[in-house]
Amino acid sequence: MKRIAIVGTGNVGLHLSRSLSTTDTETYLVNSRDLDGITGTEDLILIAVTDSAIPSVSERLSATLKDFQGIVAHTAGSVDADVLKGYFENYGVFYPLQTFSKKIEIDNYREIPIFIEGNSENTIHVLKEVASLCFENVYELFSEAREKLHLASVFACNFVNAMYVMAADILQEEGIPFDVIRPLIRQSAEKALKNEPEACQTGPARRGDTDIIRKHTEKLENNESLKKIYSEISEFIKKRYEQD
Amino acid sequence: MKRIAIVGTGNVGLHLSRSLSTTDTETYLVNSRDLDGITGTEDLILIAVTDSAIPSVSERLSATLKDFQGIVAHTAGSVDADVLKGYFENYGVFYPLQTFSKKIEIDNYREIPIFIEGNSENTIHVLKEVASLCFENVYELFSEAREKLHLASVFACNFVNAMYVMAADILQEEGIPFDVIRPLIRQSAEKALKNEPEACQTGPARRGDTDIIRKHTEKLENNESLKKIYSEISEFIKKRYEQD
Numbered sequence: 497m498k499r500i501a502i503v504g505t506g507n508v509g510l511h512l513s514r515s516l517s518t519t520d521t522e523t524y525l526v527n528s529r530d531l532d533g534i535t536g537t538e539d540l541i542l543i544a545v546t547d548s549a550i551p552s553v554s555e556r557l558s559a560t561l562k563d564f565q566g567i568v569a570h571t572a573g574s575v576d577a578d579v580l581k582g583y584f585e586n587y588g589v590f591y592p593l594q595t596f597s598k599k600i601e602i603d604n605y606r607e608i609p610i611f612i613e614g615n616s617e618n619t620i621h622v623l624k625e626v627a628s629l630c631f632e633n634v635y636e637l638f639s640e641a642r643e644k645l646h647l648a649s650v651f652a653c654n655f656v657n658a659m660y661v662m663a664a665d666i667l668q669e670e671g672i673p674f675d676v677i678r679p680l681i682r683q684s685a686e687k688a689l690k691n692e693p694e695a696c697q698t699g700p701a702r703r704g705d706t707d708i709i710r711k712h713t714e715k716l717e718n719n720e721s722l723k724k725i726y727s728e729i730s731e732f733i734k735k736r737y738e739q740d
Numbered sequence: 741m742k743r744i745a746i747v748g749t750g751n752v753g754l755h756l757s758r759s760l761s762t763t764d765t766e767t768y769l770v771n772s773r774d775l776d777g778i779t780g781t782e783d784l785i786l787i788a789v790t791d792s793a794i795p796s797v798s799e800r801l802s803a804t805l806k807d808f809q810g811i812v813a814h815t816a817g818s819v820d821a822d823v824l825k826g827y828f829e830n831y832g833v834f835y836p837l838q839t840f841s842k843k844i845e846i847d848n849y850r851e852i853p854i855f856i857e858g859n860s861e862n863t864i865h866v867l868k869e870v871a872s873l874c875f876e877n878v879y880e881l882f883s884e885a886r887e888k889l890h891l892a893s894v895f896a897c898n899f900v901n902a903m904y905v906m907a908a909d910i911l912q913e914e915g916i917p918f919d920v921i922r923p924l925i926r927q928s929a930e931k932a933l934k935n936e937p938e939a940c941q942t943g944p945a946r947r948g949d950t951d952i953i954r955k956h957t958e959k960l961e962n963n964e965s966l967k968k969i970y971s972e973i974s975e976f977i978k979k980r981y982e983q984d
Contacts, residue, residue, distance in 0.1 A: 609920045641916065697905060732902060733902050
């Protein structure tokens with residue numbers, strides 16, 4: 497049975513430990529400040545801390561470990577695997593592509609795609625083996641492509657949520673409950689889940705309806721930030737479809 | 741049994757006719773170019789054409805109708821009800837808040853919220869009655885608030901899809917299939933369906949991770965439009981949460 501330590505008790509660490517603890521492994525969560533609980537007998541140590549903290553945690557971790565035979569992998573989307581080079585002999589990346597919030601449950605861990613990178617055939621093999629215990633879709637992806645994937649996920653997830661927040665702000669000004677817009681949110685996501693997003697685009701910019709675009713930007717006159725965002729995204733859509 | 745004509749065979753007209761034709765009404769779809777099929781005996785005529793075409797269609801329609809006793813309503817989010825004033829005695833708005841694409845089925849018409857406005861008590865009453873045949877959530881909303889609602893829906897739907905398109909563009913550069921990002925899209929939408937979007941925000945800008953933000957904007961160096969959009973939305977998120 498594999499021994500797995502997860503260093504870092506943030507969103508990613510917490511959810512990975514929940515997921516791995518349901519499998520036939522011995523998995524424990526370790527605080528990144530004191531590394532208390534790390535024994536050096538682990539098959540795999542996952543570093544699930546803020547990107548900028550990975551080097552300092554690696555340094556302290558490598559000082560703790562003597563003749564460590566296991567693998568150390570970080571869980572970050574936009575950090576090169578080589579950040580671990582020099583600290584550990586066997587290292588890699590174990591990146592689950594999902595939006596984790598501590599208080600929000602994940603309905604289906606198994607469908608989360610996971611992206612693996614390792615500095616040797618054996619490292620890749622072990623990381624894939626562990627990943628397959630929890631996740632159905634395990635991919636091998638090198639650092640540069642993974643960073644592009646992370647960038648894409650910022651658009652498809654973080655910025656999508658920012659759009660919801662902006663919509664909520666606009667509705668609140670009129671005292672309209674956010675609930676009225678939820679069916680639209682569901683349908684928009686479902687369309688993109690079943691079709692290519694390019695084919696799903698609707699709205700004033702898609703139709704090239706400059707009257708409405710002008711009206712809308714006028715309504716945002718008192719909100720410079722939303723006005724700019726509205727204009728930039730509308731421009732993107734108009735250009736993207738102007739051949740049509 | 742109510743007679744309802746829908747003028748306009750675009751996305752909204754088509755879907756409204758599909759929905760109304762399942763109810764105990766006599767509903768027919770009419771081409772906006774020739775208005776062929778309009779008899780003047782309708783209880784309700786819905787004008788489902790592009791916003792800018794509403795005045796010209798109204799003019800031709802009013803010329804066709806003699807002593808019309810029914811109601812004429814348009815289905816646009818951002819057009820004032822008064823655009824119909826002068827053309828018709830009984831007029832209003834019948835605005836379904838949803839993203840309609842001709843080729844994409846709607847799973848659940850009944851949950852689409854519908855927003856009603858009318859120039860008299862009786863008009864409002866009839867529009868509500870018809871709306872209730874198809875839709876569970878019928879609201880009365882005046883033009884100004886409806887226009888804000890439409891603006892919010894551009895963010896929550898059209899711009900959300902634009903984010904998916906941008907993500908797809910970035911992934912395509914690396915030859916990564918869009919499928920890998922779909923679980924993230926599902927989870928992001930589900931979070932916002934069950935929680936307030938403010939509480940769901942994650943990502944580099946939410947964490948104030950300026951290193952990643954700089955890395956990402958560097959990666960977008962060759963795409964001025966996406967780079968600007970990335971920066972503006974990240975700024976919005978940072979400011980929105982800077983008190984945290």
